[in-house]
Amino acid sequence: MIIFNKEKYEGTFLEENIGITGENLVNEVEFTVNGFAGENITAAIHLRFSDGSVNSVAPQSVKVINNSTCLMWKISKNDIFCHGWVEVQLELRDGERLLQTEIIRLFAGESLPIEDKEYNNPNSETLALRDEVQKLWAKTAEQNEKIEKNKRVIEQSDLSFKEDKQNKAVVKGDVTAQSYASVEYLNNYYYDAEEVDRQITDLDETVTMKINLKADKADTLSGYGITDAYDKTYLNKALNNKLIKMPFDTVPAANSPNYVTSGTLYSSVNTLNQTIAKNKTAAENAIAAKYDSSNVESGTGSLTPGQAIYDGNEGSFNYVKNGRVVTVSVNITKLVADKSYIQMAGLPFPAKSESRFSSTAVYSTTNKLRNIRLDGSWLYINSPTDKFTDDEKINFTITYIRQ
Numbered sequence: 001m002i003i004f005n006k007e008k009y010e011g012t013f014l015e016e017n018i019g020i021t022g023e024n025l026v027n028e029v030e031f032t033v034n035g036f037a038g039e040n041i042t043a044a045i046h047l048r049f050s051d052g053s054v055n056s057v058a059p060q061s062v063k064v065i066n067n068s069t070c071l072m073w074k075i076s077k078n079d080i081f082c083h084g085w086v087e088v089q090l091e092l093r094d095g096e097r098l099l100q101t102e103i104i105r106l107f108a109g110e111s112l113p114i115e116d117k118e119y120n121n122p123n124s125e126t127l128a129l130r131d132e133v134q135k136l137w138a139k140t141a142e143q144n145e146k147i148e149k150n151k152r153v154i155e156q157s158d159l160s161f162k163e164d165k166q167n168k169a170v171v172k173g174d175v176t177a178q179s180y181a182s183v184e185y186l187n188n189y190y191y192d193a194e195e196v197d198r199q200i201t202d203l204d205e206t207v208t209m210k211i212n213l214k215a216d217k218a219d220t221l222s223g224y225g226i227t228d229a230y231d232k233t234y235l236n237k238a239l240n241n242k243l244i245k246m247p248f249d250t251v252p253a254a255n256s257p258n259y260v261t262s263g264t265l266y267s268s269v270n271t272l273n274q275t276i277a278k279n280k281t282a283a284e285n286a287i288a289a290k291y292d293s294s295n296v297e298s299g300t301g302s303l304t305p306g307q308a309i310y311d312g313n314e315g316s317f318n319y320v321k322n323g324r325v326v327t328v329s330v331n332i333t334k335l336v337a338d339k340s341y342i343q344m345a346g347l348p349f350p351a352k353s354e355s356r357f358s359s360t361a362v363y364s365t366t367n368k369l370r371n372i373r374l375d376g377s378w379l380y381i382n383s384p385t386d387k388f389t390d391d392e393k394i395n396f397t398i399t400y401i402r403q
Contacts (some may be wrong), residue, residue: 044090045073082114196258298321301347303316315344328397
């Protein structure tokens with residue numbers, strides 16, 4: 001008897017053998033699982049043999065005694081696949097409850113019969129798989145023999161008569177006296193029979209359609225059903241009345257097809273043409289006298305402190321010059337804190353001296369009023385009420401007349 005306490009293996013009253021131990025012949029094994037009982041218990045015994053094959057058998061009896069389940073396994077020849085050590089695991093079910101014990105090892109002696117091929121065991125998928133593997137090995141050996149046979153035939157063949165792949169042409173330019181067209185070449189540059197038949201059929205249908213659409217032979221426009229073209233009679237009449245044969249009227253006449261060369265209408269048209277010519281000349285002269293765009297210049301630059309005591313202040317500018325008029329957009333990007341007056345030099349063109357007598361008031365980025373005065377190419381910036389701060393900047397635009 002082999003005893004389990006629920007899943008855990010506890011021990012046995014026999015040796016861990018199935019079969020022969022000395023002179024002792026054992027053909028049945030009893031299992032007791034303590035701590036698992038129920039009214040509808042089913043059981044299975046799972047076996048794994050040393051050659052990797054597996055089998056599952058049902059015990060001949062399942063009994064519940066007190067709080068234990070007892071199984072009786074009477075070993076038959078379809079149970080054992082391979083002699084030697086066998087791994088055994090019990091599986092018990094009671095409704096939705098499931099218990100699987102630890103795996104133990106038992107020994108199957110050679111006196112026990114093993115399953116033969118004629119025995120029909122629906123649970124013995126392993127033997128069927130083993131037979132399939134043996135058939136596969138036999139088939140593999142047969143195929144290997146065929147491969148070796150073909151290899152010997154190839155080795156004994158004269159390969160000098162085989163195709164030289166290097167001389168096989170694939171594109172049209174490669175076909176020479178020393179090369180020949182490959183199947184790929186023929187597929188690329190020639191139609192096969194089906195393609196030729198299809199092309200001929202398509203061409204025949206196209207030609208037939210074109211013939212059916214062709215007009216019958218005729219020698220006049222009306223013979224082809226054309227009714228909206230100029231005919232010979234109309235063209236001859238139009239050519240006979242063309243300009244080179246038409247006379248001119250010196251005096252306008254009602255409904256006359258002739259051109260007018262004198263009279264009030266002619267004089268008015270002539271006067272208008274002269275006026276147009278005169279206005280054209282005046283316009284050309286005015287355009288020639290317009291301001292030359294080559295005097296327009298634009299660019300950028302940087303402002304520098306006018307003296308060393310104003311170092312740390314920074315600025316830049318964009319300018320446009322049109323003749324003697326200069327417009328400068330100034331950006332004072334850095335002001336030294338706790339100062340109320342700076343001088344910055346570097347404007348692109350010096351202003352006329354009269355500019356020094358005027359100034360401009362602007363607001364800085366801190367919303368403080370600052371005074372700007374222009375003198376030559378220098379800017380003088382001062383704060384009339386307070387001092388500059390680190391984060392303060394000034395942006396303004398001035399227009400002046402250069403020297």
